[in-house]
Amino acid sequence: MEKKVNIVLSKGICKQLAKDLLKEEAEVLKHEAAIKNIKKMIVEKKKEIIKDYTDFCQFNINGMASELVYLKLYTGYCNDEFLFVEAYLAALPGSIPEDIVMTHAESRIIEKYKEAFNTYHENRTEENGRKIMELATSLYRLKHRIDLYWKSHKIIEFDEIANTKFFDQTDIKIRDKYGYLVNIEDSKY
Numbered sequence: 001m002e003k004k005v006n007i008v009l010s011k012g013i014c015k016q017l018a019k020d021l022l023k024e025e026a027e028v029l030k031h032e033a034a035i036k037n038i039k040k041m042i043v044e045k046k047k048e049i050i051k052d053y054t055d056f057c058q059f060n061i062n063g064m065a066s067e068l069v070y071l072k073l074y075t076g077y078c079n080d081e082f083l084f085v086e087a088y089l090a091a092l093p094g095s096i097p098e099d100i101v102m103t104h105a106e107s108r109i110i111e112k113y114k115e116a117f118n119t120y121h122e123n124r125t126e127e128n129g130r131k132i133m134e135l136a137t138s139l140y141r142l143k144h145r146i147d148l149y150w151k152s153h154k155i156i157e158f159d160e161i162a163n164t165k166f167f168d169q170t171d172i173k174i175r176d177k178y179g180y181l182v183n184i185e186d187s188k189y
Contacts, residue, residue, distance in 0.1 A: 043083050046083055049168075049169075049170065050071070050171075051071070051073075053170050053184075053188075054170065055068075057188060058092070059089060059187045059188055061150050061187055062147075062176055063095075064148070065091065065094065066089045066150070067090060067092060068087060068088070069089065069128075069133065070086070070087070072086040072126075073086075081157065081158055082157045083155070083156040084153075084154070084155055084156075085154045086152075087152045088151045088152075089152075090132045090133065090136055090149040091148040092117065093113060093114040093117050096113075097146070102144065102146075103143050103144075105142055106139060106142050106146065109138050110139065113135045116131045116132045119131070133149055136148040150174045150175065152172045154173065169183065170184055170185065172184040
């Protein structure tokens with residue numbers, strides 16, 4: 001049977017322990033702050049990689065030359081533990097299939113779509129990109145269901161940082177016409 005040892009802590013020992021505890025807590029806070037800053041830097045670098053890769057580039061999506069018309073990158077609502085990527089690509093007007101005999105409504109939307117792309121190329125704003133997506137959505141709802149835009153929503157968690165390609169790829173994936181997810185890097189012209 002083991003003996004229980006009662007340790008009597010003197011006032012001096014308790015004071016020293018309290019000082020040591022404060023030092024340890026301060027060190028923990030320093031490390032937590034450093035980790036938080038490192039995570040912020042990693043998120044900013046990932047954002048930079050995505051923007052650099054997608055700005056002013058064309059992609060072949062389902063046989064159509066396409067461009068990124070809307071990109072939103074933001075971190076978690078409660079913390080910075082993940083990066084949310086929202087990307088929309090739209091087919092360039094010159095790659096719209098011409099072999100379809102379009103209805104009057106479809107032709108009218110195609111003309112507006114072309115104008116919206118011209119406006120977007122003159123002024124690449126979020127609002128102008130959204131206009132393209134709205135027109136593409138309207139066109140898809142009509143008779144021939146012409147599909148001119150693709151979206152990607154991706155949550156990039158910090159667990160993925162260990163992936164060796166984390167800083168070499170965007171992690172944006174688009175569904176092709178067969179339903180498979182395709183890395184945007186594999187479809188760049």
